Amino acid sequence: MGAVFKGADLDAQLSVLARQVATTLPGATFAAAKDAVMSRSIATLAAYRKFCATSSSAVQLILPEALKLLPLYSLALLKSAALRPDVRADDRSLWVGAAISLGASRVMGLLHGRLFPLHRLVEGGGLAPDGGLPDPLALSSEGLEAGGVYVLENGVDLLLYVDRDAAPGLVQVGCPGSCGEEAL
Numbered sequence: 765m766g767a768v769f770k771g772a773d774l775d776a777q778l779s780v781l782a783r784q785v786a787t788t789l790p791g792a793t794f795a796a797a798k799d800a801v802m803s804r805s806i807a808t809l810a811a812y813r814k815f816c817a818t819s820s821s822a823v824q825l826i827l828p829e830a831l832k833l834l835p836l837y838s839l840a841l842l843k844s845a846a847l848r849p850d851v852r853a854d855d856r857s858l859w860v861g862a863a864i865s866l867g868a869s870r871v872m873g874l875l876h877g878r879l880f881p882l883h884r885l886v887e888g889g890g891l892a893p894d895g896g897l898p899d900p901l902a903l904s905s906e907g908l909e910a911g912g913v914y915v916l917e918n919g920v921d922l923l924l925y926v927d928r929d930a931a932p933g934l935v936q937v938g939c940p941g942s943c944g945e946e947a948l
Contacts, residue, residue, distance in 0.1 A: 769816055769830065772828060773830070775869055775871075778841070779867075779872070781801060781804055784800070785846055786859075786860040801847075809825075846859045872919075873918055874918065877919075878917055879900055879901045879902075879916050880917070881898060882915055901914075910929050913930055
């Protein structure tokens with residue numbers, strides 16, 4: 765049982781949970797869907813405590829390393845557009861459709877946005893060694909650098925943030941073909 769929790773894939777587990785919420789939501793109430801999310805998360809952590817954790821205080825929260833962010837993402841799912849009563853039906857339908865059709869890593873973006881430092885791509889000479897984007901930053905102002913350029917993606921939207929002190933070489937307005945500066 766310990767090997768199962770050690771090799772657990774948080775993205776896959778939450779993707780399945782989000783898909784279950786998305787498929788049952790049209791016929792279920794918000795309260796029932798929220799209870800299902802909480803029950804699944806609690807059952808997972810209780811199973812780890814029962815079968816894998818060494819003896820410890822009964823009030824101490826014990827999380828497997830691979831699932832240490834499960835409570836955070838479960839809360840994010842509870843606060844998502846799918847389970848909030850104040851969200852328009854169109855936005856809820858968009859979320860449900862995305863949760864059903866997107867891959868696991870993209871569903872994670874729906875639950876908790878990701879912030880990518882684009883200026884590091886330019887400074888580092890291009891994409892990360894594996895050909896992808898750099899690792900996302902924590903969604904906190906502490907990780908922002910003066911003069912930085914960032915992209916926030918949440919599975920549906922991309923937001924570009926350009927700091928007012930960004931280097932002119934990072935931010936250029938251009939036009940296709942050959943147009944002079946007078947066109948800008």
